[in-house]
Amino acid sequence: MKRIVVYPEPILREKCLAVTSWEKNEEETKKELLQALEKSKIGIGLAAPQIGEKERIFVIKGVHPFHHGRVLVNPEIVDNFDEEKVYPLMEDEEGNREEFLEGCLSFPDIYGPVKRWLRIKARWYEPRQGELVETEAVLEGLGAIVFQHELDHLEGILFIDHLKEEGRLPVVFDKEGKKRTLSWKEFEAKVSSF
Ligand SMILES: [Zn+2]
Numbered sequence: 001m002k003r004i005v006v007y008p009e010p011i012l013r014e015k016c017l018a019v020t021s022w023e024k025n026e027e028e029t030k031k032e033l034l035q036a037l038e039k040s041k042i043g044i045g046l047a048a049p050q051i052g053e054k055e056r057i058f059v060i061k062g063v064h065p066f067h068h069g070r071v072l073v074n075p076e077i078v079d080n081f082d083e084e085k086v087y088p089l090m091e092d093e094e095g096n097r098e099e100f101l102e103g104c105l106s107f108p109d110i111y112g113p114v115k116r117w118l119r120i121k122a123r124w125y126e127p128r129q130g131e132l133v134e135t136e137a138v139l140e141g142l143g144a145i146v147f148q149h150e151l152d153h154l155e156g157i158l159f160i161d162h163l164k165e166e167g168r169l170p171v172v173f174d175k176e177g178k179k180r181t182l183s184w185k186e187f188e189a190k191v192s193s194f
Pocket of ligand 1: 104
């Protein structure tokens with residue numbers, strides 16, 4: 001099984017190539033992605049460059065409408081319903097609303113707030129008996145967020161790029177689960193230990 005590539009390995013910065021036909025190699029990539037995501041336990045999405053493949057393929061699992069793990073090929077956003085990107089909110093155990101923090105399997109234990117559309121119409125292809133079948137769906141909430149995160153990976157864009165653009169900082173959690181922001185210098189020290 002392939003290991004998950006961690007930052008700053010160069011493949012994470014490469015633009016992936018469109019899949020033109022579903023062959024043995026693509027079927028293998030799909031299996032490896034689903035296996036690696038399954039093994040990670042905490043991940044809900046994984047893109048081909050994260051296992052060292054430069055193809056426009058990612059998998060999403062455990063999120064509506066991708067519950068049991070689905071593979072998305074040549075994905076794109078076809079509509080954002082003219083809505084603005086926002087920092088998604090989530091409720092903590094006491095019911096307080098706070099910013100949702102994105103994570104990435106290529107940045108173990110590092111999180112951050114990223115502006116996303118909360119509703120998109122997405123289009124992609126799914127392999128069925130070796131054929132690529134076009135699929136379209138309106139994605140909301142976490143489904144929309146993870147789709148945008150994985151789509152970024154296919155362009156070589158990482159969630160820390162959005163933090164930098166928006167002047168936000170990465171976040172880690174201590175053993176008690178308390179949130180702490182990292183300076184970019186602390187971030188560099190942490191990623192050098194990956
Ligand atoms: Zn990621």
